[in-house]
Amino acid sequence: MRRWFSISLLLIVTACSTTGTPTATVPAQPSPTATLAASPTLAPTATTQPSPTSVPTATPISSDPRTGRPAMARGTLTQRPYITMIDNFPAAYPQTGLDQAAVVFEALAEYGVTRYMAVFTPELAEVAGDLGPVRSARLYFVQWAMGFRAVYTHAGGSPEGLERLAADPNDLVIDIDLVSLESRQIFDYSRRSLQREAPHNLYTSAAQIAQYVDDRASDSAEADVNDVGFLFEPEAPVAEPVSTIDYFFIYPEDPAGWRYDPATNEYARLRRGAAHVDAVSGAQLTFKSVVTMEVFEAPIIGDDKGRIDQQVIGEGRALVFANGSLQEATWRKDSESAPLRFYDQSNAEIMFPAGPIWIAAMPSLDNVSYQ
Structure with missing residues (x-):
């Protein structure tokens, strides 16, 4: 098992995006609950529970009173949150910006290696400096991001994820594909670190994300986010x-x-x-x-x-x-x-x-x- 795990970690870098890296030769390993005959788009689970009850506080709490770190409280947002896909391959350690997120999702990418989806709320708390390394999208991350009405920043993605983003032009999310922008020689919204090897060296920032929205998606900047949050x-x-x-x-x-x-x-x-x-x-x-x-x-x-x-x-x-x-x-x-x-x-x-x-x-x- 340890030898297989080491091989898998070495090969995951070749399978994490659609940006031209070599194709891994080791087959994906199903989880204990995986069904090999499942289709690429899995059928939703039926909801059989009674209608849920929720009782929001009279005044939503928007930050940790001890540290001031953001709490994504429902009813406090007036602007789209920012979501950035962040690398978790060992060559990406240590990452930058996860400590400023209001919510972080941790989920599998390929070969047992996980990826992070960090949700930031710059209107509730300043988001300073670099965010990254930025990596690619997957359909399930996109579906989570849609529920946040986010500005979604990534570096390429799976065919299913990119197709879903293309079918949703700035409606549920504003899509910022840094790899696509680079291919068009547009470098205003990201940077490459000289201290790391590609593809683990791509960074953006909250300021660059905001600039993209102003430059290229201002008509879609407004969104109904009143129902977003916990x-x-x-x-x-x-x-x-x-x-x-x-x-x-x-x-x-x-x-x-x-x-x-x-x-x-x-x-x-x-x-x-x-x-x-x-x-x-x-x-x-x-x-x-x-x-x-x-x-x-x-x-x-x-x-x-x-x-x-x-x-x-x-x-x-x-x-x-x-x-x-x-x-x-x-x-x-x-x-x-x-x-x-x-x-x-x-x-x-x-x-x-x-x-x-x-x-x-x-x-x-x-x-x-x-x-």
């Missing part, structure tokens, strides 16, 4: 917390994890047993809440780069870690345009402590351990 309430740490969270996506040899600090009521991130740090600050990433959600995934039959698809429309199981506690939950996303939301066992929408949320979408919650 519900928050004042934090209430429990007396006997769940202090450790560990999980893997496909390979146990490639774990991620979190350690809860009751003094700050935050979770500090580990990657392969070491602190996951930001390239600029050097500080370990910390988030106020951690969610693990189970999504059906399967290889795309006939895809020459071993790509997978994930079913992110419908509903499924989730575990919500916040305030040191654990809640069994259900995630729901009724359509591409619908937001992703989480509900407790009584079907009430979950309210998080104010601050950033990390969402890990994996093939099976059996891959999560905690104590």
Whole structure:
């Protein structure tokens, strides 16, 4: 298994985008729940639960009162959030900007390696400096981004992801494909780092994203974002917390994890047993809440780069870690345009402590351990 995992990591760089890199020869590995006969676009799961109830706070909480970091509270946004796809191949370590995100999605790309989708809210909190390295889109990331009405920045993508973006000209999302812009000799909205090898050296910034919208998508800048975001309430740490969270996506040899600090009521991130740090600050990433959600995934039959698809429309199981506690939950996303939301066992929408949320979408919650 360790030899296979090492080979897979070496070959994933050849399969992460459609920008001309060589094609990997190692076949994709299905998750424990994958169905090889699944079609590239997976059928949504039927929603059988009763209509959910949600009770927003009278005054939405838009930031962590202790740190000022953003909390994407429903009803506080008036502008599209920014979403950036961020590389998680080892050559991309350490990344830049994840510590400024209001929400981060962590999900599989190919060969067991994950990718990040970072959601930023520059109207709620300044987003400074570089963001990246920027990598390619996948259909399921695009579908999540549509629920946020985001400005979506990426570097190329899978055929399915790019086709969906092309079919949605600045409606649900504003599409910024940095690789396409580079191919047209347009370099105003990104930069290449000389300290890293391509394709792990492409960066953008919130300022460049805003400039793109002003220059090329001003007619689509306005969007109805009143329904975007989550519900928050004042934090209430429990007396006997769940202090450790560990999980893997496909390979146990490639774990991620979190350690809860009751003094700050935050979770500090580990990657392969070491602190996951930001390239600029050097500080370990910390988030106020951690969610693990189970999504059906399967290889795309006939895809020459071993790509997978994930079913992110419908509903499924989730575990919500916040305030040191654990809640069994259900995630729901009724359509591409619908937001992703989480509900407790009584079907009430979950309210998080104010601050950033990390969402890990994996093939099976059996891959999560905690104590």
